Amino acid sequence: MNKNDIIIRRETEKDYRQVESLAREAFWNLSRPGCFEHYFIHIMRDHEDFVSELDYVAELGGRIVGSVMYCKSRLRDENGCEKNILTMGPLCVMPDCQRQGIGKALLEHTFEKAKEMGYDTVINFGNPDNYVARGYKSCKKYNVCFEGDIFPAALLVKELAEGALDGRKWYYCPSDVDKPCDDAEAAERFDAQFPPKEKGWQPSQEEFYIHSHSVINL
């Protein structure tokens, strides 16, 4: 693959189903048997917190091979002062195109766009392996936590402007954009619109469990 052949562009309505299929391929059996990320993408686009200006795809030879999306979220300090930030995700790349710099290109492109829009902080949950090279750090390093002073190991923070978070304690207030994903039956009904695919176990599910249940205490 020649990196110069990758086109990074905004998603259009015509791309919707192709992007949902891409997410289904990329996330299938990764963190659970099957996946719901294609459903998440489907409902996310209609949510008030969805940031359509940062909805990008990567195209290679006329085929969409990568996608990234963002939504609005907030940080609140101990005095109740709030700051508007971005939550990144889902981010996905077609399995046969992974580890060739497409995810990196999507993130770096959209970080620049986010800066132009005035944002200085991006947060997401994820496997740190995928993000530390992009400058993400543990939430603990920036004193960003959930109510109860919980610092999840998978809560990763990227400052788009150095010093944006200035060391004070921040509570992360995510959007409720993923709430409909709690409805497993609706997600299943949506998945039934795609070609049948076998659900199963793979070791990444245990890795996901470990990452998503770990907190940083020291």
Ligand SMILES: CC(C)(COP(=O)(O)OP(=O)(O)OC[C@H]1O[C@@H](n2cnc3c(N)ncnc32)[C@H](O)[C@@H]1OP(=O)(O)O)[C@@H](O)C(=O)NCCC(=O)NCCS
């Ligand atoms: C995670 C994902 C989006 C990354 O996209 P990608 O195009 O495969 O990744 P890139 O080639 O751009 O590499 C991004 C970074 O991942 C890391 N990486 C690359 N290859 C790696 C490997 N073999 N092992 C561990 N980390 C690796 C590196 O830090 C790399 O950054 P660098 O090139 O500056 O060192 C993609 O693999 C994917 O879709 N995975 C399935 C869905 C998923 O997990 N999404 C993220 C949810 S947390």
